[in-house]
Amino acid sequence: MANAGDEFRLASSNISQDGRLPRQYSAEGQGAKMNISPPLEWYNLPQGTKSLALTVQDIDAPEPSGPLVPFTIWVVINIPPTVKGLPEGFSGKEEEMGGDYAGIKEGHNDLKKVGWQAPKIPGPGHRIEFKMYALDDVLGLGHKVTADKVLEAIEGHVLGEAVLIANF
Incomplete structure (x- = not known):
């Protein structure tokens, strides 16, 4: 049995103790400090992990007609297990960063744009x-x-999940 300290987990140094997502990661930020992807790091990958996939969604987004429908902000796939985190502002820079980051692929969000x-x-x-x-x-x-x-393709291939909730 693994210790709680050994569980697969996701963290961000820039999400405050009370779980607040700072403004620079939203459309509410100022100038260049707006809509940048937050830094993320993860720990204790399950054994046998060949790649990581990330989805970021506003899980309290209402449809105009009423029901809550998760709104996708960011999708990232094919993160190699050798990568231990994504730096702040990573979105759109995987090619520039090169190395293990070069094979990472960002997907389309619900605004029909690629990236965060x-x-x-x-x-x-x-x-x-x-x-x-x-x-x-x-x-x-x-x-x-x-x-x-992504959610369809990963069916039957998930070794573990780690969740981080931030409040806006």
Whole structure:
């Protein structure tokens, strides 16, 4: 039995103790300090992990007609297990960073853009769910990667999940 300290987990040095997501990671930021992806790090990958996939969703986003439908902010796939985190502002820079980061692929969010894109949130009280999946395979999803395609493709390949919730 693994200790609680050994569990697969996801963290961010920039999400405050009370779980607040700072403004620079949203559409509410100022100038260049706006809509940048937050730093993330993960620990204790399950044995046999061949790649990691990440989905980030506003899980309190209402549809205009009423029900809550998760709004996808960011999708990232094929993160190699050798990578231990993504630095702040990583979105859109995987090629520049090179090395193990070069094979990482960002998908389309619900604003139909590639990369991190937080929506303008109408009011406080939204929870942003960062969910990291440890997979026993590398995903081959073609050109247009979406959260739905990822969730379908990982079925039966998930070795572990780590969740981080931030509040906006």
